[in-house]
Amino acid sequence: MTAGLREQKKDATRRALHAAALQLVADRGLDGVTVDDIAAQADVSPRTFFNYFPTKDDAVVGLDPxxxxxxxxxxxxxxxxxxxxxxxxxxxxxxxxxxxxxxxxxxxxxxxxxxxxxxxxxxxxxxxxxxxxxxxxxxxxxxxxxxxxxxxxxxxxxxxxxxxxxxxxxxxxxxxxxxxxxxxxxxxxxxxxxxxxxx
Amino acid sequence: MTAGLREQKKDATRRALHAAALQLVADRGLDGVTVDDIAAQADVSPRTFFNYFPTKDDAVVGLDPxxxxxxxxxxxxxxxxxxxxxxxxxxxxxxxxxxxxxxxxxxxxxxxxxxxxxxxxxxxxxxxxxxxxxxxxxxxxxxxxxxxxxxxxxxxxxxxxxxxxxxxxxxxxxxxxxxxxxxxxxxxxxxxxxxxxxx
DNA sequence: CACCGAAGTTGCAGGATCTGCAAGTTCCGC
DNA sequence: GCGGAACTTGCAGATCCTGCAACTTCGGTG
The missing domain is CATH 1.10.357.10 (Tetracycline Repressor, domain 2)
Structure with missing residues (x-):
């Protein structure tokens, strides 16, 4: 039922990115946070960030299409x-x-x-x-x-x-x-x- | 009543930028148009563009705050x-x-x-x-x-x-x-x- | 009408966002 | 195991947007 390990990891990464984005922006404000910061916090490369969200803003809001x-x-x-x-x-x-x-x-x-x-x-x-x-x-x-x-x-x-x-x-x-x-x-x-x- | 020449020019420039943005995007799509294109079409420098609109998107929508x-x-x-x-x-x-x-x-x-x-x-x-x-x-x-x-x-x-x-x-x-x-x-x-x- | 301060324009340098491309690495099914 | 698909990553590069400092233009004042 639950999809493979791959799916789980993707979901986890997505949640991690959103959580990191939300928390960082809450702390430092939107302009005080870069995509690199968020990616680092979630332990992925900056490039990977954009595999999950098309935009920094979208990561902060964090709602799937x-x-x-x-x-x-x-x-x-x-x-x-x-x-x-x-x-x-x-x-x-x-x-x-x-x-x-x-x-x-x-x-x-x-x-x-x-x-x-x-x-x-x-x-x-x-x-x-x-x-x-x-x-x-x-x-x-x-x-x-x-x-x-x-x-x-x-x-x-x-x-x-x-x-x-x-x-x-x-x-x-x-x-x-x-x-x-x-x-x-x-x-x-x-x-x-x-x-x-x-x- | 009508403000000085300065105000008039500003309004004209603003309208020119909005019109240029709208028309260009209608023709080529949002990604096919750069700020430089819009500025050129309205006969101002790219830097000046940002004196009127904080964002390319805002110029296209073109509604004052x-x-x-x-x-x-x-x-x-x-x-x-x-x-x-x-x-x-x-x-x-x-x-x-x-x-x-x-x-x-x-x-x-x-x-x-x-x-x-x-x-x-x-x-x-x-x-x-x-x-x-x-x-x-x-x-x-x-x-x-x-x-x-x-x-x-x-x-x-x-x-x-x-x-x-x-x-x-x-x-x-x-x-x-x-x-x-x-x-x-x-x-x-x-x-x-x-x-x-x-x- | 000459001058001065305010307002507006411009170029430049630079950080950040986001995209394609071409590797590498990891997972899934057979 | 093993081959292909999926995912990650780095790099180059275009674009967006901002601060700063000069320059130009306008509006009022004596």
Whole structure:
């Protein structure tokens, strides 16, 4: 089942590079760290670094392109009886719980990303990929064409907005808030159509 | 009113650089164009290029950082009687009309950006800045703290989602669709809370 | 109108990023 | 074992981007 030794090593190296990049940048700032530093920390040659990540920035963010497909696949796997919003909401809650599990990884990532606009852009690109894949799956589910119906693309984009907002508020709370709860709150507001003033 | 000759020249140079970057990249692709090419096309030295844009990518996207504040300012200027959603919707419609006015600039921009994920990330960063500024203004309007109330941040993010989706659908239509109408459609869906299936 | 400070342009040197290429080394299946 | 595939590595080189120091141009002032 688990792939050969080769695969394991690759995964390990990838994680080592990401961990090194994240930690070093957290300590010294993005400009205080070179690719050579990261490679040295992970015990590979500088040239090998680029076999794993096309860019220093990508190593810091550290999210596979294959990660982009996970969201869409998870939504596809939801029971067909659910409405698109219900399906997306359920999946996002799962992901939020997953992210909150490791008390180090995502908090550190978010702090670092927040401190460097360039990295925020990179992270947005990853989200964008995920949203594009999700759009296709939602179009399947609703049986419409993605270019005729606005719903798939819009829901995919709004889902990203909810998640980004939740992550930002999580960060702002010093990671004391409950991430899934923040996601829930976001979906409540959205599905209520942004009530004027519930005052 | 209009600033001195100096300001005019700066604006002209900036526009020339952006236009050159956009056109060259549209023709040859992002990797087929160097900063030297762009500078030459705009009749300035390569070194001067970096007095205007911190990055080649930024020159291609060509949006000021000061552009980021315009959205927020426009919302601040809306009558206080409007709900946040109404105010944001009105401003976004204005911007959509503005973007659709020049039949060349935004279409070319969007095509180029769509063809190069790196540029999409850059554009996302600009949107992100605008959203952050908007969050602050919305928090003012609702009289809440942006970190206690989810609405300002979420509405700012969702607004971005609506606009991005509209732009994407505009692009997909080959720019035959009506951009303001696409924005309207997006807001209708959002304020309806994503109705299950209006079938 | 002559002059001075501020603002803008330019060239140069240099560090860092990233890519192709051509070895070497390690793993997997037969 | 052994042959091919996969991975690592070094090297050369193009490009990006930055600091610095000169030079040129603009805008105001007496």
């Amino acid at each position: 294959r990660h982009s497909g996970r969201l869409a696949e998870a939504v596809r796997a939801r029971p067909g009886a659910e409405t698109p919003v219900q399906a997306v909401r359920a999946v996002l809650l799962d992901q939020a719980r997953e992210m909150a599990r490791d008390p180090q990884l995502w908090p550190l990532r978010l702090q670092v990303v927040d401190a460097h606009p360039v990295l925020a852009a990179r992270l947005s690109a990853v989200f964008g990929d995920a949203e594009r894949a999700l759009t296709a799956v939602l179009a399947e589910r609703t049986g419409t064409r993605a270019d005729a119906d606005a719903l798939p693309g819009l829901l995919a984009a709004v889902q990203g907005a909810v998640m980004r907002t939740a992550l930002h508020r999580w960060l702002a709370s010093g990671f004391t808030a409950d991430l899934p709860a923040l996601v829930d709150e976001g979906f409540d507001l959205v599905t209520a159509g942004f009530p004027a003033t519930p005052a | 000061r552009h980021s504040g315009r959205l927020a300012e426009a919302v601040r200027a809306r009558p206080g009687a409007e709900t946040p959603v109404q105010a944001v919707r009105a401003v976004l419609l204005d911007q959509a009309r503005e973007m659709a006015r020049d039949p060349q600039l935004w279409p070319l921009r969007l095509q180029v950006v769509d063809a190069h994920p790196v540029l999409a990330a850059r554009l996302s960063a600009v949107f992100g800045d605008a959203e952050r500024a908007l969050t602050a203004v919305l928090a003012e309007r609702t009289g809440t703290r942006a970190d206690a109330d989810a609405l300002p941040g979420l509405l700012a993010a969702v607004q971005g989602a609506v606009m991005r989706t509209a732009l994407h659908r505009w692009l997909a239509s080959g720019f035959t669709a009506d951009l303001p109408a696409l924005v309207d459609e997006g807001f209708d869906l959002v304020t309806a809370g994503f109705p299950a299936t209006p079938a």
